[in-house]
Amino acid sequence: MSSQAQKKKKRYFKLINQIPRQELFSPGHGLCAGCTAGTIVRHLLKAAGPNTIVVNATGCVEVSTTTYPYTSWRVPWLHLAFENAAAAASGVETAIKVLQRKGVIDPNKKINIVVLGGDGGTYDIGFQALSGMLERGHNVMYVLYDNEAYMNTGIQRSGSTPLFAWTTTTPAGKVWRGERRPKKPIAEIVAAHRVPYVATTNPAYPLDMLNKFKRGLIVEGPTFVHVLQPCPTGWRFDPRYGIKIARLATETGMWVNWELDHGEFDVTVPVPRRKHVKHYLRMQGRFKHLTEEEIEEIQKWVDQEVERINKMVGRQVIGPVEE
Amino acid sequence: MAVTVQEAKVTWKRLPLSSNYAAAYAVKDLDVDVIAAYPITPQTTVVEKIAEFIANGELNAEMIHVESEHSALSATIAASAAGARAFTATASQGLELMHEILHIASGLRLPVVMSIATRALSAPISIWNDYSDLMNTRDTSWITLIASSAQEVYDSIVQAYRIAEDPEVMLPVMVAYDGYLMSHTYEPVLVPEDNKPILDYAPKNYNRIKLDPERPISMGTLTGPEWYYEFKYQQVVAMKKALEKARKADEEFKARFGRGYGLIETFNVEDADVVIVAYGGLYGTVIEAIEPLVEKGVKVGAMRLRLWRPFPVEDVKKALGNAKLVTVIDKAISYGARIAGPVALEVMSSFYHDEAKPMIMSVIAGIGQRRITEDTIREIVDYSFKVLGRGRAPEESLYWGVRGVRYE
Numbered sequence: 001m002s003s004q005a006q007k008k009k010k011r012y013f014k015l016i017n018q019i020p021r022q023e024l025f026s027p028g029h030g031l032c033a034g035c036t037a038g039t040i041v042r043h044l045l046k047a048a049g050p051n052t053i054v055v056n057a058t059g060c061v062e063v064s065t066t067t068y069p070y071t072s073w074r075v076p077w078l079h080l081a082f083e084n085a086a087a088a089a090s091g092v093e094t095a096i097k098v099l100q101r102k103g104v105i106d107p108n109k110k111i112n113i114v115v116l117g118g119d120g121g122t123y124d125i126g127f128q129a130l131s132g133m134l135e136r137g138h139n140v141m142y143v144l145y146d147n148e149a150y151m152n153t154g155i156q157r158s159g160s161t162p163l164f165a166w167t168t169t170t171p172a173g174k175v176w177r178g179e180r181r182p183k184k185p186i187a188e189i190v191a192a193h194r195v196p197y198v199a200t201t202n203p204a205y206p207l208d209m210l211n212k213f214k215r216g217l218i219v220e221g222p223t224f225v226h227v228l229q230p231c232p233t234g235w236r237f238d239p240r241y242g243i244k245i246a247r248l249a250t251e252t253g254m255w256v257n258w259e260l261d262h263g264e265f266d267v268t269v270p271v272p273r274r275k276h277v278k279h280y281l282r283m284q285g286r287f288k289h290l291t292e293e294e295i296e297e298i299q300k301w302v303d304q305e306v307e308r309i310n311k312m313v314g315r316q317v318i319g320p321v322e323e
Numbered sequence: 324m325a326v327t328v329q330e331a332k333v334t335w336k337r338l339p340l341s342s343n344y345a346a347a348y349a350v351k352d353l354d355v356d357v358i359a360a361y362p363i364t365p366q367t368t369v370v371e372k373i374a375e376f377i378a379n380g381e382l383n384a385e386m387i388h389v390e391s392e393h394s395a396l397s398a399t400i401a402a403s404a405a406g407a408r409a410f411t412a413t414a415s416q417g418l419e420l421m422h423e424i425l426h427i428a429s430g431l432r433l434p435v436v437m438s439i440a441t442r443a444l445s446a447p448i449s450i451w452n453d454y455s456d457l458m459n460t461r462d463t464s465w466i467t468l469i470a471s472s473a474q475e476v477y478d479s480i481v482q483a484y485r486i487a488e489d490p491e492v493m494l495p496v497m498v499a500y501d502g503y504l505m506s507h508t509y510e511p512v513l514v515p516e517d518n519k520p521i522l523d524y525a526p527k528n529y530n531r532i533k534l535d536p537e538r539p540i541s542m543g544t545l546t547g548p549e550w551y552y553e554f555k556y557q558q559v560v561a562m563k564k565a566l567e568k569a570r571k572a573d574e575e576f577k578a579r580f581g582r583g584y585g586l587i588e589t590f591n592v593e594d595a596d597v598v599i600v601a602y603g604g605l606y607g608t609v610i611e612a613i614e615p616l617v618e619k620g621v622k623v624g625a626m627r628l629r630l631w632r633p634f635p636v637e638d639v640k641k642a643l644g645n646a647k648l649v650t651v652i653d654k655a656i657s658y659g660a661r662i663a664g665p666v667a668l669e670v671m672s673s674f675y676h677d678e679a680k681p682m683i684m685s686v687i688a689g690i691g692q693r694r695i696t697e698d699t700i701r702e703i704v705d706y707s708f709k710v711l712g713r714g715r716a717p718e719e720s721l722y723w724g725v726r727g728v729r730y731e
Contacts, residue, residue, distance in 0.1 A: 051536045055401070056543075066544035076534035078404055079543035080397055080427050087394030091359060091401030091409070092534060094385045098356045099406055102383065104529045111536060129397070132390035 010261070012214040013047075013207050020046045029072040030064040034232040034239020036246060037061050037145050039203045041116065044143055047213035050075060052112040053092055057085035057121030060152045061145065083125040086133035089115045089140045097139075112217050115142040119160035120150045123186050134193040134222045141216040141223045144186065147231035155234040159184040162254075163301060164294055165286045167234070172289035182301060187226040191260050197223040199259035199268075203230075204247035208257055208268050215261070228255050236285020248280040253306045253318055267309060267317040274321045277302055333520045333580060335513040342505040345473040345512050346438040346498070347372030349480035350410050351382045352518035353525060357402035357409045359387035361395045363417040364450045365502040366440045370412055392417035396424040396437070400495075403433040404542055406533035408484065410435065414502055415442035418456045422463070428495045429464035429558060431542055434487035434531075436480060437465075439499040440506035441603070441654075443691040451692030452502040454603065457631075458655035458665045464558045466496040466565050467632040469602045471588075473510040475629075476500050478582055482572045485525040492565045493531075494558070499631075501604040503692065513582075524579055566633040586635040588627040589642045591617050595624030597707045598646040598681075600670060602628045605652065605695060612700035623704055628666055636673045643670070646681040648711045650703060653720075654689040663687060663720040684710055685720040693724050706730060 013019055024045035031038045037060055045052065056062045056079045065072040066079070080088045093113045100107040115133075117126055122144045133140060149167045150156040157167040157179055164178040172178045191198045197219040199212040209227065216223035230246050232239040249255035250269055254277055257269035277299045281287040290298075299321070306318045340348065346369045350358065358377075360370040376382040387402075389395045395411050402409040413421060418439060428435060441457050443449040457467070466486060470476045476498060483496035500506065515521060532540065546554060570586055577583025590610055592598055601609045606627040613623050626642045628635075643649050653664025662668050667685035674680035686703055689695045703723060710716055722728050 050539075053405070053534050053536065063545045066541050068544045068546040068550050071541040071544060073541050074539055076536055076539045077541040078401060078534055079541075080401065080431075081423060084394060084397035084424070087389060087397035088401035090387055090389070090394070091357065091398030091403075092405045094357050094359075094387050094398070095402035095405035095407035095409070098383075098385045099529070102356070104406070128390055129394050132394055135390075136388065 010215055011211055013210045016206065019043070019206070019210060020049070022046065022050070024050060024074040026072045026074060028070070030067060031060065032233050032239070034242050035060070036203050036230050036242040037147070040145050040209070040227050040229060043203070043206060043210055044114065044116070044213050045075060047210045048112045048114060048217055051110060052114055053078070055079070055085050055089040055092060055113070055115045057115070057117035057126055058082035059118035059121050060147070061116060061118070063152060082121055084129050085115045085117050085121060085126055086129040086140075086142060089113050090133050090136065090138045093138045093140050113140045115140060117142065117144055118152070119144065119146045119148060120158045123159035123184055130190070131193065134190060134195050137221055139220055139222070141213070141225065143213070144224070144226045145229040146226060147229045147234060148183070149234050151231050151234040160186070163298055164290055166289060167286070177294060178286070178289065187224065190224045195222045195224060196220070196262050197260070199224070200226045200255070201257050202228045202246045202250055202255055204243050204250065205257060205269055212259060215259070219261070234286070236288070237283055241283060245280065245283055248275065248283065251275045252277045252280040253302045254280050256305075256309055256318065258309070265312050267313055270317040272319045274306070274319050275323055276321050334516040336516055337511050337513055339509045340473050340512040341368065341507055341509050342470070342473040342476040342500045343368040343440060343507070344372050345477040346412065346480055347376065348512070348514045349477045351376045352515060352521040353408065353481060353484055354383070354518065354522060354527065355410045356384050356407035357387065357399065358384060358411065359389050359395045359398035359402070359409070360411050360413070361389055361392045361417060363392065363414050365442060365506040366412045366414040366417070366438070368506070369438055369440070392420040393424060396421040396428065399435050400424065400428045400431065400433045403435045404431065404534050406529055406531070406535070408527055410437070412438040412440070414440045415444055415456045418460065419444065422459070425460055425463040425465060427543070430554065432493040432561070433495060434484070434493055435495045436483045436487055437495065437497050438476070438480060439497055440502040441499050442502040449691045452504050452654070453690050453692065454499070454654040455656065457497070457499045458657070460497065461632065461665060464494060464562065465632065466492075466494055466562070466569065467630070468496065468498045469629060469631055470498060470500045471604055471606045471627060473505065473512045474582070475584060476505070477512055477514065478576060478584070481521055481525055482569070482576055485572045486565060486568050488525070488528055488531070489568050490531070492561055492568050494561050494565060499603070505604045520579065524576065562633045566630070566635060569630055584629055585638070586630040587638045587642055588629060589624065591624035592626060592642050593645060594622060595645070596622040596647045597704060597711060598624045598626055598643055598649050599700065599704065599707070600626045600628065600643070600649060600651040600666065602631070602666060603654070605654070605689065608695060608697055609700050612697035613704060616701070616704065621704070631666070634669050634673075639670060639673050643681055648682045648684060648707055648716065650684045650686055650707045652686045652688050652703065656687055656690065661719045667720065682711070682716040684716040686723050687720050688723040695724070699724065
C-alpha cells in the first residue's frame with residue numbers, strides 16, 4: 001500500500017458527523033468552566049467506546065469527575081495514585097489477558113485499556129512507571145493531557161512548563177522571568193522506547209485527535225497520544241478561548257500535531273503559513289510579563305524546532321512566519 | 324467449635340524447601356493468575372521459583388517484571404481490581420517503597436496476598452533480618468500473619484487467600500517470616516501432589532466486584548469529609564471480622580489437612596511464672612532453649628504471636644493471664660518510645676483495663692540479625708526471673724545484646 005493510501009486508511013473519522021453519538025463521559029463533573037480536559041476525555045471515550053477500562057493518574061480529571069458518590073464515567077474506571085497509573089494499567093491489561101486465556105472473560109472480546117494522566121503524572125512523578133510499561137510492551141494506550149503545570153495543586157511548575165511561563169513556583173520577578181527551561185520532549189522520549197505508535201494532537205483539531213485515539217487503540221502494543229490541554233485557570237485566559245488558543249498553538253508552531261506510526265514520521269496538521277508566537281503568548285496571562293526580547297527568544301526557539309521537524313519529515317510541512 | 328468438614332484425601336509429597344520456595348509452591352497450588360514483583364534480597368527466590376513454574380507450564384499465570392516495588396504492588400492490586408487472583412512478594416526497602424500503595428490496597432478492599440521475607444531497614448544498609456520493615460506496616464489495614472516454619476509459610480499463604488477473598492473481609496493479607504533465617508534455610512515441607520484440594524479449600528471467585536465493561540464502576544474515587552470516615556470505619560469492621568475468619572480458616576485447614584496453628588501458639592503457659600513471647604522463626608529457638616529448663620522444673624513457658632493484625636487480644640490474654648511476668652521479645656524498634664517493642668506495647672494495652680495482670684517486660688533483640696542463640700534466650704529467662712524477684716518490670720525496653728549496654 002502506498003503511504004498515501006495508508007494515510008487515508010487511518011482516517012477512521014473523516015467528518016464531524018461520523019463521531020459516535022454515544023456519551024460515555026457524563027456531564028455534571030467539576031472541571032473548571034472552559035477546561036479543555038473535558039473536551040479531550042469526552043472525545044477519547046467516543047473513540048474508544050464502551051468496551052474500555054480507564055486507569056486515571058491522580059490529577060485534575062480524577063478529582064473533578066469522581067466526587068463520591070458521583071462519577072462521570074460510564075466505563076470501568078480505576079484510580080490508585082499519582083505516579084503509578086502506567087503500572088496499574090499494566091496490571092489491568094495483564095489480568096484481562098490471563099482471564100481471557102483461561103476463558104473467564106470472552107477471549108474474542110476486545111477490551112481497550114487506556115491510561116489518562118496529566119503532565120505531572122507523566123513527565124515527572126509517573127515517568128518511571130510509564131517507561132516500565134512501554135518497555136514491557138503492554139497493550140495499553142497512554143493518553144497524556146498536558147496543561148503544562150501542576151494545575152490540580154494550584155499551578156506549580158512541572159517538567160512540561162514552557163520557557164518563561166509564569167507559575168506559582170516560577171514567578172516572574174526581578175531575578176526570575178518565569179520558567180527557565182523549555183518543555184521536556186516527552187513524546188520523543190516515549191518514541192525512543194521504540195513503541196509502535198506515538199502521536200501529538202490538540203482539541204482544536206477534533207478529527208485529528210479522534211483519529212489518533214482510534215489509531216492508538218487499534219495498534220497492538222503500547223501507544224502514546226500526547227494532547228495539549230489549554231487551561232483557563234493556570235494559563236490565565238478567558239474560559240471561552242480554550243479552543244482558539246489550542247488552534248493558535250499549532251498555527252504558531254508552539255505545538256506540532258505529528259505522529260510516528262511504526263517508524264514513519266509525519267505531521268498530520270501542516271501549517272503552510274505560520275503565525276508569530278506573540279499571537280499565542282499574548283492571549284495568556286502566564287506570559288504577560290514577557291518583554292519583546294523574551295518573546296523573540298521564544299520565537300527563535302520555535303523556529304529551530306520547526307526546522308528540526310521539517311528535516312524529520314523531509315519537506316517543509318510547517319512554513320515560515322508570515323504574520 | 325465443631326468443624327464439620329471431612330478431612331480431604333490428599334497425597335502429600337515431602338520436599339526440602341526454604342520458606343521462600345514454600346511461598347512459591349503455595350502460589351502455584353493456588354493457581355494465582357498474576358504475579359508482579361521486583362527483586363530484593365532476601366525475597367528474590369520466591370519470584371525466581373514462581374518464574375520457573377510459569378516457564379515450565381506448571382502455573383498458568385503472567386508475571387509482570389515491574390521496574391520497582393511501588394509498581395509491583397500497584398500492578399498487583401490493579402490486576403486484582405480487574406478480577407484476577409494476584410500475588411507479590413518483597414522485603415525491607417521494597418516494602419517501604421510500597422508503603423503508599425499498602426493503604427490503597429486495603430482502602431480499595433482488594434484481596435491480594437504478599438509474602439514478606441522480613442529484613443532490617445537502611446541506613447546503614449543491612450540485608451539481614453529483623454522485623455522493622457513489617458512493623459512499619461502496622462497501621463495499613465493489612466491482615467498480617469507471621470509464620471515460624473516453611474510449612475507454615477505454605478499453609479498460611481493458602482489460608483491467606485481464603486481469608487482475604489471472604490466477602491465479609493475483602494482485605495489484603497501479608498504473610499511474613501524471617502529473612503535469611505527462614506527464607507534461605509531448608510526444611511522438609513509437605514506439598515500436595517495435586518492442587519485440587521487446595522483450590523477446594525480456597526476456591527477462586529471471579530464474580531466479585533471488579534472492573535467490568537458490562538457493569539462499569541469507578542474505583543478509587545475522591546471522597547470528601549461527608550463519606551471518607553465511613554469508608555475507613557468499614558475497614559475497622561472488616562478487620563474485626565477478619566479475626567474470627569482467620570481462626571475459622573485455620574480450623575478448617577486443620578480439619579481438611581491435619582495441620583493447624585491457631586492465632587497464637589503456646590508452650591507450657593498454664594504452669595509458668597515467666598512466659599516468653601516471640602514471633603517468627605525465633606519461637607523455635609525459644610522452645611529449644613526453655614524445654615530443658617521446663618524439664619528441670621523451671622516455671623517458664625512461651626507464646627508465639629502468629630496473627631499480628633488484627634491483634635488477637637482475647638487469645639493473648641488467655642495465654643498470658645496465669646503468668647507473673649511476660650517478657651516480649653521484639654525484633655523491631657519504635658524509636659522514641661520508652662517501651663519500644665511494637666508487640667510488647669500491644670500486649671501491655673491488652674491488659675490495661677484489668678485489675679489482675681502480669682508484669683510485662685519489653686526486650687529488643689535480633690536487630691539487623693544480631694545473633695539470638697538458645698543461650699541468649701536462657702539469659703533473658705534468667706533475667707526475667709531476677710525481675711520477677713524484684714517485683715517490678717523495667718519501665719523502658721531492654722536493648723539486649725547491644726555493645727556497651729548491660730542489665731544487672
